[in-house]
Amino acid sequence: AQKVTQAQTEISVVEKEDVTLDCVYETRDTTYYLFWYKQPPSGELVFLIRRNSFDEQNEISGRYSWNFQKSTSSFNFTITASQVVDSAVYFCALSGNQAGTALIFGKGTTLSVSS
Amino acid sequence: KAGVTQTPRYLIKTRGQQVTLSCSPISGHRSVSWYQQTPGQGLQFLFEYFSETQRNKGNFPGRFSGRQFSNSRSEMNVSTLELGDSALYLCASSLGTEPYEQYFGPGTRLTVT
Numbered sequence: 001a002q003k004v005t006q007a008q009t010e011i012s013v014v015e016k017e018d019v020t021l022d023c024v025y026e027t028r029d030t031t032y033y034l035f036w037y038k039q040p041p042s043g044e045l046v047f048l049i050r051r052n053s054f055d056e057q058n059e060i061s062g063r064y065s066w067n068f069q070k071s072t073s074s075f076n077f078t079i080t081a082s083q084v085v086d087s088a089v090y091f092c093a094l095s096g097n098q099a100g101t102a103l104i105f106g107k108g109t110t111l112s113v114s115s
Numbered sequence: 116k117a118g119v120t121q122t123p124r125y126l127i128k129t130r131g132q133q134v135t136l137s138c139s140p141i142s143g144h145r146s147v148s149w150y151q152q153t154p155g156q157g158l159q160f161l162f163e164y165f166s167e168t169q170r171n172k173g174n175f176p177g178r179f180s181g182r183q184f185s186n187s188r189s190e191m192n193v194s195t196l197e198l199g200d201s202a203l204y205l206c207a208s209s210l211g212t213e214p215y216e217q218y219f220g221p222g223t224r225l226t227v228t
């Protein structure tokens with residue numbers, strides 16, 4: 001079975017702090033895809049990144065960076081110098097052969113950034 | 116490019132009624148997926164349509180159904196509504212059948228009383 005675990009339910013930080021959101025996944029597929037989505041208070045899920053299982057290179061996009069480690073089945077997300085606008089629920093998701101294109105989501109991590 | 120649109124945005128129904136939700140994907144996207152989001156169960160996959168065919172279905176009862184039209188627009192229907200069907204229903208569109216990134220609409224908030 002496929003599963004995504006986001007052990008951190010809620011995280012609170014002060015602006016300019018760095019914060020890492022953890023994501024651990026389970027799958028028997030050899031080819032799979034991992035995603036991060038952001039859900040601000042408005043409710044709409046915003047796509048952040050997609051990574052396939054053959055690409056373990058870390059990715060950096062502005063203040064966002066992602067660390068993919070197959071050895072530990074983790075795909076962690078770091079926000080550097082957090083801002084109030086980063087406050088949202090962040091979801092990690094998995095898609096693989098077993099589920100077709102269906103996204104299997106973690107329960108999400110609520111990030112609160114205060115000024 | 117316009118994003119995914121969903122109508123209506125809010126809906127209040129009574130137990131036992133049925134409801135139809137609509138989704139228009141991003142232009143050029145041929146795959147539409149539906150998800151249910153509740154505080155207890157989180158985000159759960161309902162079904163996916165591509166070229167008017169259901170390609171994948173989640174673990175939901177037969178009361179939940181959907182369809183896709185030739186212009187890729189999709190509808191989902193829930194019959195005999197139950198209180199537990201109260202949720203945010205999200206539609207997502209993507210280019211095709213590979214696990215491309217899915218772009219979500221704003222959702223339809225369904226309340227069943």
